[in-house]
Amino acid sequence: MKRLAILGASGHGKVVADAALCAGWDEVCFFDDAWPRLSGNGPWPVVGAFAEMLRRRGPAFDAAVVAIGHNETRLAKMAALADAGIPLATVVHPSAVISQYARLGEGCVAFAGTVVNVGAEVGDGCILNTGATVDHDCRLDEGVHVSPGANLAGGVVLGAGSWVGIGASVRQGVTIGRNVMVGAGAAVVSNIPDNVTVVGVPARVLRVGGEPDRG
CATH class of the missing domain: 3.40.50.20 (Rossmann fold)
Structure with a gap:
């Protein structure tokens, strides 16, 4: 049992x-x-x-x-x-597709429909929410949350404690800093510094510092 x-x-x-x-x-x-x-x-x-x-x-x-x-x-x-x-x-829903060549850290959850591709490294305590995709060679530091339907292209780096909102997307090779909030539906096409909230298409800085509003 x-x-x-x-x-x-x-x-x-x-x-x-x-x-x-x-x-x-x-x-x-x-x-x-x-x-x-x-x-x-x-x-x-x-x-x-x-x-x-x-x-x-x-x-x-x-x-x-x-x-x-x-x-x-x-x-x-x-x-x-x-x-x-x-x-x-670490809890992985059976419908999630996690490459045998990817790594999930301790205390992670990967919900139904999640895809994590070859070479991706997901740090401890991350949330990969329903239908999120993490493509090849991404690196997610500890405590990241990738919301439902959000998509990370290959080689994306997410700093510790960052949050990618529902339906957002991040272009290949982009680096997002620590404690960043990416708003719902945003499209991140360039690097983002630490401790900011970004929104829109293409994503732009809405707020610097402070606790992001995660809804």
């Missing part, structure tokens, strides 16, 4: 749970700091807060995954789980 613990009882968490069960996990449960007010997430139970998750291991669950959309928070929670000696799972 393989049991997976999921931190974050949200809509995103539901998709992680569904993907995990499709991928062969036998049972999932959620932990969330809204417990005990929040006792369930769809058909799955919420059994405790994060502090309780750190205390429970062994027969309670075999591994854990963090289903929190905010990139910085997700990485921080992953680090706390690792420090507590809790193994981090």
